Amino acid sequence: MSVMNYFDYSATTPLSKSVNQLMQEVETSYYANINAKHDFGVQSKAFVQSYIESMASALSIPVSSLIFTSGATESNNMILFGLAKSYPNKKHIITTSLEHHSMISPCGELQRQGYEIEFIPYSQGQLDLNALKGMIREDTLCVSVIAVESETGLLHPLKAIKAICNERQVPLHSDMTQAIGKVKVDFNDVNYASFSSHKIYGPKGIGACCLFKDDIKPLILGGRSLSKLRAGTPPNALIVGFAQSCIDAIQSLVQRVHEVEQLRNVFISECANIEQLHVNQPKVGVPHILNVSLVKCDRHEVVRLLSLEQCYVSASSACSGQENVSKAVLTITQNMDYATSSIRISLSHLTTKDEIASLIKALKKVTL
Ligand SMILES: Cc1ncc(COP(=O)(O)O)c(C=O)c1O
Incomplete structure (x- = not known):
C-alpha cells in the first residue's frame, strides 16, 4: 500500500517488528510441543515459560492467574x-450498555436461557454507582464493566465499582482490551479480566483471561495445555509474541501515552478551525481514542470519503457493524446529532504529526 494514514489502532495494531523477529525465532528454534517429554519439548517449554513469567511480572499478577485464549472474545465468553x-442458581448479571459485542452477545445468549441482564444506568455520561448499589442481589452472578469504552475512550471507575462489589461479595469482571498498554491498570480492582494481543502490537489470534478467583469451569475440554481451564496445544510463537508485546506496552506506557497526548492536543487544536466538527470528549477518558462528530454528515459516508483520502478511521468499534447511532456518543453527549455523525479516530505512539496534518486536511475537504 502506498500512502496510508492509519487512525484505527483501537481496531487493531500492526505487529511490532521486534516481536515479529522473536516469533520467527520461536517458530524455528522452540516449536516443540511444550508438553512433550523429550529435551526439545523441555527446552521449548522453558523458553515459553520464561516469557510468560516476565509478562506476569510486568502486569504485576501471579503466573497462575494468566490463561491464554484465542483473543478477548474468547476470554469474555469463557468468563461469563x-x-x-x-453457579447455576445465580441468574442475574449486571453490566453496562456500552460493552463490546463479545460481552453483549454472550449476555444475550444467557438472557435467552432465562437469565436477567441489567444495565447500570449512566448519569451525565458517567456510570451511576448509587444505582449499582441498589441493583446487586443474592442471585447476582457477576458485575461486568468494560474498563475503557471502545468508541469514545470513556474510562470507567473500576476501583469504586470493586468496592461496591466487595461489600456485597459479588465478583467483578472487566474487559480490559482497550485499557492494557494504554492506561495504568490495577488488577486488584477486578476478580477477572480479559484482554487481547493484537491491540498492543502483538500477533492476532491470542488473548488472555486473568482469573484472580479459582471458580470458573472450563468451556474447552481436551488435551493437555498450559492450564486445565483451556485445553489445546499451546501456540508457542503466539504466546511469546503476546508476552513480549505486553512487556513492551507496560514498560513504555508512560512514554507512549505522553506521545499520544501530544498528538491528540495538536489534533484538537486544529479541529477548532473546522466549523462543523465537534469533539465528543468523555469527562474521564484515555488519550488514544478520539471521537468527533461532523454534524449533519452520515458517519459511514464520512469514513468512506476519508478513506478515499487514504485516511483510515472507523465509524464505531470495528465489531459493531453498520449501526447508525453511536450509543456511546449518545451516552456521553446526550445529543442525537452528534451520535449519528460520529467517527472514531484512534491514535498510537506510531502516529506522526504529518499524518495528523493529512487527516485535518481530509476532514476539511469532507466538510466543504
Ligand atoms: C473492548 C473489546 N473487547 C473485546 C474485543 C475482542 O477482541 P479479540 O479481537 O481479541 O477477540 C475487542 C476488539 O475489538 C475490544 O475492543
Whole structure:
C-alpha cells in the first residue's frame, strides 16, 4: 500500500517488528510441543515459560492467574459462561450498555436461557454507582464493566465499582482490551479480566483471561495445555509474541501515552478551525481514542470519503457493524446529532504529526 494514514489502532495494531523477529525465532528454534517429554519439548517449554513469567511480572499478577485464549472474545465468553456453569442458581448479571459485542452477545445468549441482564444506568455520561448499589442481589452472578469504552475512550471507575462489589461479595469482571498498554491498570480492582494481543502490537489470534478467583469451569475440554481451564496445544510463537508485546506496552506506557497526548492536543487544536466538527470528549477518558462528530454528515459516508483520502478511521468499534447511532456518543453527549455523525479516530505512539496534518486536511475537504 502506498500512502496510508492509519487512525484505527483501537481496531487493531500492526505487529511490532521486534516481536515479529522473536516469533520467527520461536517458530524455528522452540516449536516443540511444550508438553512433550523429550529435551526439545523441555527446552521449548522453558523458553515459553520464561516469557510468560516476565509478562506476569510486568502486569504485576501471579503466573497462575494468566490463561491464554484465542483473543478477548474468547476470554469474555469463557468468563461469563464459565461462571454461569459454576453457579447455576445465580441468574442475574449486571453490566453496562456500552460493552463490546463479545460481552453483549454472550449476555444475550444467557438472557435467552432465562437469565436477567441489567444495565447500570449512566448519569451525565458517567456510570451511576448509587444505582449499582441498589441493583446487586443474592442471585447476582457477576458485575461486568468494560474498563475503557471502545468508541469514545470513556474510562470507567473500576476501583469504586470493586468496592461496591466487595461489600456485597459479588465478583467483578472487566474487559480490559482497550485499557492494557494504554492506561495504568490495577488488577486488584477486578476478580477477572480479559484482554487481547493484537491491540498492543502483538500477533492476532491470542488473548488472555486473568482469573484472580479459582471458580470458573472450563468451556474447552481436551488435551493437555498450559492450564486445565483451556485445553489445546499451546501456540508457542503466539504466546511469546503476546508476552513480549505486553512487556513492551507496560514498560513504555508512560512514554507512549505522553506521545499520544501530544498528538491528540495538536489534533484538537486544529479541529477548532473546522466549523462543523465537534469533539465528543468523555469527562474521564484515555488519550488514544478520539471521537468527533461532523454534524449533519452520515458517519459511514464520512469514513468512506476519508478513506478515499487514504485516511483510515472507523465509524464505531470495528465489531459493531453498520449501526447508525453511536450509543456511546449518545451516552456521553446526550445529543442525537452528534451520535449519528460520529467517527472514531484512534491514535498510537506510531502516529506522526504529518499524518495528523493529512487527516485535518481530509476532514476539511469532507466538510466543504
Ligand atoms: C473492548 C473489546 N473487547 C473485546 C474485543 C475482542 O477482541 P479479540 O479481537 O481479541 O477477540 C475487542 C476488539 O475489538 C475490544 O475492543
